[in-house]
Amino acid sequence: MDFFDIRIIDGIDIVLVAFLMYYLYKLVRGTVAINIFVGIVIIYAIWRLTELLQMELLSKILGGFLGVGMFALIVVFQQEIRKFLLMLGSTNFAARKKMLRKFNLFSSEKENKTEVEAILKACVNMSKSQTGALIVIKRNNSLDFITNSGDEMKIEVNQPIIESVFYKNSPLHDGAMVIEENTITATRVILPVSNDRRIPQRFGLRHRAAVGITEKTDALCLVVSEENGQISYLKEGDFVLFEHTEDLQQQLTQDLN
Numbered sequence: 001m002d003f004f005d006i007r008i009i010d011g012i013d014i015v016l017v018a019f020l021m022y023y024l025y026k027l028v029r030g031t032v033a034i035n036i037f038v039g040i041v042i043i044y045a046i047w048r049l050t051e052l053l054q055m056e057l058l059s060k061i062l063g064g065f066l067g068v069g070m071f072a073l074i075v076v077f078q079q080e081i082r083k084f085l086l087m088l089g090s091t092n093f094a095a096r097k098k099m100l101r102k103f104n105l106f107s108s109e110k111e112n113k114t115e116v117e118a119i120l121k122a123c124v125n126m127s128k129s130q131t132g133a134l135i136v137i138k139r140n141n142s143l144d145f146i147t148n149s150g151d152e153m154k155i156e157v158n159q160p161i162i163e164s165v166f167y168k169n170s171p172l173h174d175g176a177m178v179i180e181e182n183t184i185t186a187t188r189v190i191l192p193v194s195n196d197r198r199i200p201q202r203f204g205l206r207h208r209a210a211v212g213i214t215e216k217t218d219a220l221c222l223v224v225s226e227e228n229g230q231i232s233y234l235k236e237g238d239f240v241l242f243e244h245t246e247d248l249q250q251q252l253t254q255d256l257n
């Protein structure tokens with residue numbers, strides 16, 4: 001019986017489809033895209049029904065609508081497709097970079113490790129004084145499209161500088177700070193705000209902006225709440241839970257390597 005004749009390649013096929021579905025789910029969960037998808041499925045079902053019932057006019061209209069469906073899908077899901085390709089590309093790039101590093105092929109290149117400890121010490125102090133802060137740390141994806149919105153600078157990361165930037169009366173305290181390879185490259189940056197409806201109401205624009213940038217790129221984000229001094233760590237559009245600052249330091253260091 002041909003049906004039960006499953007080859008290894010079929011197994012690989014199924015695993016790859018499962019991966020694809022998982023990534024698609026990760027992209028659309030909590031967004032309006034899932035509602036749009038349900039809408040498309042409903043239109044498709046109605047179209048099939050009108051065909052069955054031979055309702056010619058309606059079935060022609062719906063058929064015509066679904067005929068251009070592919071283009072409509074690209075337009076509607078533009079953000080999700082972009083994120084998916086970005087996710088795919090950066091994962092491979094990160095893996096390649098790690099492998100090259102393993103084989104010491106980057107030895108001539110001076111590595112500029114981000115001083116996680118200095119950043120976190122600044123966050124802890126700002127948390128104690130309830131000073132609001134929003135810090136974006138670049139990984140593989142370029143952040144040029146956001147740094148342009150703020151004031152560009154080039155200062156090596158250090159704790160007092162971070163604290164003084166976010167100091168309430170500082171002219172630079174508004175917006176986000178961007179750190180790229182241990183250098184503060186911009187302040188007062190405006191980030192894209194996420195419209196994910198799963199974000200609890202108590203989180204305002206600062207937290208939504210942190211979700212937004214970590215959704216769109218592979219950057220990492222630290223937020224200090226002005227309201228309650230709480231430090232949040234965000235990665236891939238999600239809040240990463242941690243108990244103590246030491247755990248956060250370990251996690252951040254690991255995510256940066």
Ligand SMILES: Nc1ncnc2c1ncn2[C@@H]1O[C@H](COP(=O)(O)OP(=O)(O)OP(=O)(O)O)[C@@H](O)[C@H]1O
Pocket residue numbers: 132133134173174175176189190191192193202203204205206207208209224225226227228
């Ligand atoms: N899109 C954005 N990009 C960068 N910074 C932003 C953005 N939106 C808001 N902020 C920063 O967040 C600050 C506070 O916003 P808001 O009070 O809405 O945030 P929040 O999430 O409630 O944070 P907090 O707990 O600190 O009050 C703003 O003054 C601004 O500096």
